Amino acid sequence: MMLLPCPWCGPRNAxxxxxxxxxxxxxxxxxxxxxxxRRYLYFHANTRGWVTESWYHGAGCRRWLVVxxxxxxxxxxxxxxxVQVAREGAR
Amino acid sequence: MTxxxxxxxxxxxxxxxxxxxxxxxxxxxxxxxWPRAWHDRELRPSYDAxxxxxxxxxxxxxxxxxxxxxxxxxxxxxxSYIGGGGSGRNTSILRSNYLTPEGVRxxxxxxxxxxxxxxxxxxxxMFSQRGHxxxxxxxxxxxxxxxxxxxxxxxxxxxxxxxxGEVKELVPYLxxxxxxxxxxxxxLYHPPGGVVRHDAVVWGYARAADxxxxxxxxxxxxxxxxxxxxxxxxxxxxxGRIATPVVLNATAGWSSLISDMAGVAMPxxxxxxxxxxxxxxxxxxxxxxVSGTLHVYVSQTDRGELVFGASxxxxxxxxxxxxxxxxxxxxxxVLELMPAxxxxxxxxxxAGLCDMTPDYSPIMGPTPVEGFYVDVGWxxxxxxxxxxxxxxxxxxxxxxxxxxxxxxxxLDRFLSGRLVGEKGAAAVGH
Numbered sequence: 001m002m003l004l005p006c007p008w009c010g011p012r013n014a015x016x017x018x019x020x021x022x023x024x025x026x027x028x029x030x031x032x033x034x035x036x037x038r039r040y041l042y043f044h045a046n047t048r049g050w051v052t053e054s055w056y057h058g059a060g061c062r063r064w065l066v067v068x069x070x071x072x073x074x075x076x077x078x079x080x081x082x083v084q085v086a087r088e089g090a091r
Numbered sequence: 092m093t094x095x096x097x098x099x100x101x102x103x104x105x106x107x108x109x110x111x112x113x114x115x116x117x118x119x120x121x122x123x124x125w126p127r128a129w130h131d132r133e134l135r136p137s138y139d140a141x142x143x144x145x146x147x148x149x150x151x152x153x154x155x156x157x158x159x160x161x162x163x164x165x166x167x168x169x170x171s172y173i174g175g176g177g178s179g180r181n182t183s184i185l186r187s188n189y190l191t192p193e194g195v196r197x198x199x200x201x202x203x204x205x206x207x208x209x210x211x212x213x214x215x216x217m218f219s220q221r222g223h224x225x226x227x228x229x230x231x232x233x234x235x236x237x238x239x240x241x242x243x244x245x246x247x248x249x250x251x252x253x254x255x256g257e258v259k260e261l262v263p264y265l266x267x268x269x270x271x272x273x274x275x276x277x278x279l280y281h282p283p284g285g286v287v288r289h290d291a292v293v294w295g296y297a298r299a300a301d302x303x304x305x306x307x308x309x310x311x312x313x314x315x316x317x318x319x320x321x322x323x324x325x326x327x328x329x330x331g332r333i334a335t336p337v338v339l340n341a342t343a344g345w346s347s348l349i350s351d352m353a354g355v356a357m358p359x360x361x362x363x364x365x366x367x368x369x370x371x372x373x374x375x376x377x378x379x380x381v382s383g384t385l386h387v388y389v390s391q392t393d394r395g396e397l398v399f400g401a402s403x404x405x406x407x408x409x410x411x412x413x414x415x416x417x418x419x420x421x422x423x424x425v426l427e428l429m430p431a432x433x434x435x436x437x438x439x440x441x442a443g444l445c446d447m448t449p450d451y452s453p454i455m456g457p458t459p460v461e462g463f464y465v466d467v468g469w470x471x472x473x474x475x476x477x478x479x480x481x482x483x484x485x486x487x488x489x490x491x492x493x494x495x496x497x498x499x500x501x502l503d504r505f506l507s508g509r510l511v512g513e514k515g516a517a518a519v520g521h
Contacts, residue, residue: 019406021360021406035506038506042358044347046360048348048361071410072408073410
């Protein structure tokens, strides 16, 4: 079992969340080549260690979250609301 | 069948130290120890080829390199002990009833090699072709199974869609009533499918490869791959550097990490898959039973234990720990199929690492780095493909280009968009 400390709901079982995986900068579909689009879709860093990834709290607050997790130990360092992360990034 | 290894000692599978009824009797009467099945060799400073990963894929590749192509100056490296990864963690189910013609041809060749493997390796791998049932619980599954049956038949592979009555005859303990949450509407029946003793397959290949002069180096972890001007020149290990022009990444769970060392990106995500085994009971289940809808597959071992496997865990991870969610989930799903098992106890559970690809087909062949080959991305279906992968990768390494049977599984297919979609037959279909 893995607990994810949701910023809105507190520590919750990972089963309540939907895993969406590694994020990455999405190429512009209007200008990218098919090869670049496929590279974005199919290739992954697949890191063994600390990763920053997206989870969706479907059985809780129904918010998208940015989770820092260790893929070998399942230790979770930080969970933030994705909207807040995006706003901070836009500033 | 004898050969001379690099140290000048005569080795052989057939006469010198072959296993037979006579040798069993002789050792039984004299109570003498059996000789070691394979040896620890000195690490040479260079090899003609280095295979990373001492599982069924790596060892089979080494064996066929020696046997079919005469390449014996070959090392198989494993960071731990041979067969300790995916080869010893799978649920040992073999079948070839896939969905694409490329997949069916490929896995059928593997089943054919498994059928003769015990004689070929002089090692009893205990292949039991007891038949394989994939249950359908909804109309969509019935349609996919009709599709798979037709593809299978065109490739000469025995498959048929059968009704609930025939399913009940084959497996009387299944609840085939209409009152269940997921009623059984029918099944894809695949008589050549079955189970094999996975450790014996690993040991058999190791012994046969060793007898041909291949070096097996356990507890030898690869820490780097040397690439100069786009060519492989050697590998760095915890026991020193090995010069070699050919490196094969035959790992599972480490396929991204090893390929990263050569600078080759992989379309792979690693997920754990959990399995469990019960206490032994009298034989009652003589087929393999799979339910994609319930994410479970069940078979009974020769010792009487029931082996359960599931789908991969819901998030990417390199952890091989078990989880309570899995235990609860698998117990519920098994009881949905066979309520009579309610009093059985689980003995243990474990996890193995599955390198999932976008199309649920493997990645086999050359890479943009000359001399660096991959046999990875084996998801949840690597063990059953061991012999054919070894045969095909040996040809690929010896000749420098992939043979026809694996030409559809190249790394370049992901950027060119020529995927080999096997999700309908590979996801939870063991």
